[in-house]
Amino acid sequence: MTATTTTTGPEPSASPGLPEPVGDPPLLEVRNLTVTYGGTVPAVRGVDLRVEAGQKLGIAGESGCGKSTLALALLRLLPATAKLTGEILLDGEDVLTMKWGRLRAVRWAGASIVFQGAMHSLNAVHRVGDQIAEPILLHSTKTTPAAARKRAGELLEQVGLPAARAQAYPHELSGGQRQRVMIAMALACDPRLIIADEPTTALDVMIQAQILRLIEQLVADQDVGLIMISHDLAVLADTCDRLSVMYAGRVVEEGPARQVYAEARHPYGRALSAAFPRIGDPASRRAPRGLPGDPPDPAALPGGCTFHPRCPVALDSCATEDQELREAGGERRAACVLVNAPAADDSRSTS
Structure with a gap:
C-alpha cells in the first residue's frame, strides 16, 4: 500500500458521540474524524466508530456519502490534497500521528484492505502468487522468497482456490476468483483488522454469497x-x-445490524431498507421503493440537516437546525429530531 496524506490540525478531544470504553480498549476506535479535500470540501465530517476483535461492522450509504474515503483514511491512503483531523486509534496507537516507517509496518500487518474492484487493484503483468508474496517479504525480513511463495499457495487454498492458481495472471481468473485473491492478499500478514470496500461489487449473486460466507x-x-x-x-x-x-459524510444512524435494517429510526435508513425486496417474508411483500434525488455535493451542503431536502417527514426546523446522533433505544442512535416520535408515514419516498 502506498500513498501520502497530509495530517494537520490540533489534537482533538475525545468525542462525546462514543460511550466510555469498558474493559480492554477496542481494536479500532475512530474519534471525530474529518477528511477535507482542497481545504474546503468536507468528504467525512466528524465520524466516530468502534470495532472490537472478532466484530463485524457494516458501513452503508449511497455512492458519494463518504464510505470509501473513510475506508482509505483509516490507513492514510488518501492523496496529499486530503487533510485529516481527529483520531484513528488502532490498538491504542493513533494512525494519524504515526511516522512513515511505523505506518508502513502497520499496513498489511496491523490492518489490511480489500479494495473495490479487484481487476483494477491487481497488477496485470505479475502473477497473483507473486503479488500475495510481496507484502509477506516486505514485512518479514527473515522470510525467503520460496517460503513466501509457499505461503501464498496456502492462502489461496484458505480462500478456496487451488495453490496452483498462484501461477495465473489476473486476466486468467474469473471475477470471483480475483476477489478471493484480494482476500488472500489481505490475510497475508495476519492483520488484526480487515477493511473490505465493496468486496462483492460486480459479482453475480451466487459468487457474492460465497465471498460473504468466506x-x-x-x-x-x-x-x-x-x-x-x-x-x-x-x-x-x-x-x-x-x-x-x-x-x-456523517453517520446518521448506528446500531445492531438486523435492527437497523428491519426498523431504521432515521428516515434515510428507512429509505435504504425500503429499496430492497424482502424475499420470503409474506408480511412485507411489496415492490422496492426508491428515494428521489441524490446525496448533496460535499462542496455545497444544504443548511440544517443535510438530508432534509430529500426527507419525506422533514419539519420546518430541519432546514436550519443540524441534528447530532442521539439515543434511539437500546444500543441504537440516530441523527433525527423525530427519532423518539411515533413512526411517521414516509410513503412520499415511493418513486
Whole structure:
C-alpha cells in the first residue's frame, strides 16, 4: 500500500458521540474524524466508530456519502490534497500521528484492505502468487522468497482456490476468483483488522454469497475485526454484527445490524431498507421503493440537516437546525429530531 496524506490540525478531544470504553480498549476506535479535500470540501465530517476483535461492522450509504474515503483514511491512503483531523486509534496507537516507517509496518500487518474492484487493484503483468508474496517479504525480513511463495499457495487454498492458481495472471481468473485473491492478499500478514470496500461489487449473486460466507468464516476463525462497506443494506444486515449508515459524510444512524435494517429510526435508513425486496417474508411483500434525488455535493451542503431536502417527514426546523446522533433505544442512535416520535408515514419516498 502506498500513498501520502497530509495530517494537520490540533489534537482533538475525545468525542462525546462514543460511550466510555469498558474493559480492554477496542481494536479500532475512530474519534471525530474529518477528511477535507482542497481545504474546503468536507468528504467525512466528524465520524466516530468502534470495532472490537472478532466484530463485524457494516458501513452503508449511497455512492458519494463518504464510505470509501473513510475506508482509505483509516490507513492514510488518501492523496496529499486530503487533510485529516481527529483520531484513528488502532490498538491504542493513533494512525494519524504515526511516522512513515511505523505506518508502513502497520499496513498489511496491523490492518489490511480489500479494495473495490479487484481487476483494477491487481497488477496485470505479475502473477497473483507473486503479488500475495510481496507484502509477506516486505514485512518479514527473515522470510525467503520460496517460503513466501509457499505461503501464498496456502492462502489461496484458505480462500478456496487451488495453490496452483498462484501461477495465473489476473486476466486468467474469473471475477470471483480475483476477489478471493484480494482476500488472500489481505490475510497475508495476519492483520488484526480487515477493511473490505465493496468486496462483492460486480459479482453475480451466487459468487457474492460465497465471498460473504468466506469472509464471515475467516473473521470467526482468526478473531479479526472486520469493516465491510457497501451500498447494500440487506447484505450488511445478513453479514455484520453492527451497522452504521452514512449520509453526506456523517453517520446518521448506528446500531445492531438486523435492527437497523428491519426498523431504521432515521428516515434515510428507512429509505435504504425500503429499496430492497424482502424475499420470503409474506408480511412485507411489496415492490422496492426508491428515494428521489441524490446525496448533496460535499462542496455545497444544504443548511440544517443535510438530508432534509430529500426527507419525506422533514419539519420546518430541519432546514436550519443540524441534528447530532442521539439515543434511539437500546444500543441504537440516530441523527433525527423525530427519532423518539411515533413512526411517521414516509410513503412520499415511493418513486
